[in-house]
Amino acid sequence: MMKTALKLPRSVQLDAGRGGLPRLEIASPLARAQVYLHGAQITQFAPTGGGAILFESERARFEPGKAIRGGAPVIFPWFGPHPEGEDKPAHGFARTREWTLESATEEDDGTVVLVLRLEPDEEAVALWPEGGRAWTLRHRLTLGTALTMELEIENGGPAPFRCEEALHTYFRVGDIREVALHGLEETEYLTVIEDQPRKREGSGPIRFTGETDRIYVNTEANLSILDPVLHRRIEIEKSGSRATVVWNPWIAKSQRLTDFVPDEWIGMLCVETGNLRENALVIPPGERHVTRTVLREEV
Ligand code: TA6
Numbered sequence: 001m002m003k004t005a006l007k008l009p010r011s012v013q014l015d016a017g018r019g020g021l022p023r024l025e026i027a028s029p030l031a032r033a034q035v036y037l038h039g040a041q042i043t044q045f046a047p048t049g050g051g052a053i054l055f056e057s058e059r060a061r062f063e064p065g066k067a068i069r070g071g072a073p074v075i076f077p078w079f080g081p082h083p084e085g086e087d088k089p090a091h092g093f094a095r096t097r098e099w100t101l102e103s104a105t106e107e108d109d110g111t112v113v114l115v116l117r118l119e120p121d122e123e124a125v126a127l128w129p130e131g132g133r134a135w136t137l138r139h140r141l142t143l144g145t146a147l148t149m150e151l152e153i154e155n156g157g158p159a160p161f162r163c164e165e166a167l168h169t170y171f172r173v174g175d176i177r178e179v180a181l182h183g184l185e186e187t188e189y190l191t192v193i194e195d196q197p198r199k200r201e202g203s204g205p206i207r208f209t210g211e212t213d214r215i216y217v218n219t220e221a222n223l224s225i226l227d228p229v230l231h232r233r234i235e236i237e238k239s240g241s242r243a244t245v246v247w248n249p250w251i252a253k254s255q256r257l258t259d260f261v262p263d264e265w266i267g268m269l270c271v272e273t274g275n276l277r278e279n280a281l282v283i284p285p286g287e288r289h290v291t292r293t294v295l296r297e298e299v
Contacts, residue, residue, distance in 0.1 A: 006101055006104055008104050009105060010106065011026055011027055011028035011029075011106055011112055012112060013025045014101075018062035019061070019063055020062075021062050021064075022036065023036050024036075024037075024104070026112050026143055028106065028110040028111070028143065029048060030047065030048055030110045030112075030143070030144045031045060031046060031048055031144065031145065031147075032045075032046050033045045033112075033141075035141060036068065037098050037099050037100075037101060038062070038096070038097075038098055039067070039073060039094065039095035039097065039099070040074055040099040040118065040139040040141075041068050041072065041073055042071050042072050042147070042149070043056050043060075043068060043070055044056060044071065045143065047144075047146070047297060048145075050297045050299070051230060051297065052172050053147060053171065053172065053234060053297055054070065054071050054072065054169070054170060054172060055070050055170040055171060055267060055269075056069075056070030056170070057069040057070050057259060057261065057264055059258070059259045059260055059261055060259055064098075066259075067095050067096055068095075069257070069259040070170045070268075071169075071170060072169040073095040073167075073168040074094045074095050074137070074139055074167065074168075075095060075166040075167075075168050075274065076092045076094035076095075076137060076164070076165045077093075077094070077161075077164060077165065078128075078164045079091060079092070079165070079166055080276075088127055092128075093128070094118060094137060095168075097118055097124070099116040099117060099118045099137075100116065100117045100118070101115075102115040102116060102117040102138065109144070111142060111143065112144075113140065113141070113143075114143070116141075117136065117137065117138050117139075118137040119137075120132075120133050120134075120135060130161050130162065131161045131163065132157035132158075132159065132161065134156035135153065135154060135157065135161070136154040136156060137152065137153055137154075138154070139152075145296070146294050147294070147295045147296075148292065148294045149167050149292070149295075150291070150292045151292075152288055152289070153283060153288060154287075154288040155284065155286065155287055155288070156286070157285055159285060160282050160283060160284045160285060161283060162280055162282045163280065163281050163283065164275065164277070164280045165274050165276070166245060166272045166274025166291075167272060167273055167293055168270060168272045169270065169272055169273075169293070170268050170269075170270050171225055171234055171269050172230075172268065173225065173227050173229070173267060173268060173269050174227050174228070174229020174267070176208045176248050176265065176266055176269055177266070178227070178229050179207070179228075179269060180205040180206070180225075180226045181206040181223060181224070181225055181226075181246065181271065182205045182223060182226065183223030183244075184201050184206060184216050184223065184244065185201060185202070185203050185204065185205070186200060186201060186202075187201045187217075187218075187221070188201075188216070188217055189216045190214070190217060190277060191214045191215070192213070193211060193213050201216070205226070208269070211250035211251075211252065211253055212248045213247050214245065214246045214247075215243055215245050215277055216244045216246065217277060217279055218242060218243075218278070218279065219242065219243065219244055220239070220241065220242060222235070222236060222238060223235075223238075223244065223271060225271065231299060232297055232299045233299075234295060234296070234297055235294075235295070235297075235298055236273070236293060236294075237294040237296075238273040238291075238292065238293045239290075239291075240275075240289060240291040241273040241274055241291045242279035243273075243274055243275055243277065244272065244273055244274075245270065245271075245272035245274070246270065247269075248265055248269055249265050251265065274291055275291065
């Protein structure tokens, strides 16, 4: 058991997780979950009586400075490789910093609410000078029969800043080759692995037959993952998000990922809600933005 200045509710414990990283273990009447202070990353969530919603690679790294392969990484303040090149971490720095547990509460019905906070340190300011020194991220996780994640970005500085952000959620699926993803019909997307950089989705649900890496833009649609192998649907509601990213590495890319078992591509699908590329955020001084997603298993 690790110490914290906060008094934790009865369903929450702070202990040393994988790699010795500080981990919040939640075992409430409504759900079981694991949340690392590293990246404020939820790595496991299962409603009581239901199945695990999130995928976590068996080879995920739990080391300072490294991203955890699985769960719901918090991507900020840029998505993907940094435009200025290799020396800046892919997907920004929020997912590899240790966040502060600001509050942990439990409601009468057993719903647990965790709020984790990240503020700029010198390295973050050096990596992202455009953001200044006065931004604050808060990641609010509401763990009930559904998982609600709310990423709040506050600009406490004197000037507006542009940023990209996403909840890069890895969903557990029975077999990606049998899955259908509904909600992005007729929606435009950006991609760097297909014959055109900008295309429009067809009129049916998305089915997976190869590496898929697409940023769907100008969409506020909710989504459903239909999984006939696990005999369930995962409903994904979102608000405050204008883009949705869909990713499965398939065979070849999986073999290039050192923190991924080569055949794990079969059992996972990333559906990521956020604001990036032409849907990036510009947050004026004194303002804040909240990206919210609610994940629910329906059997
Ligand atoms: O989710 C889309 C994506 O940008 C893919 O291109 C792939 O790189 C994935 O993110 C994983 O990125 P990571 O840096 O976690 O290996």
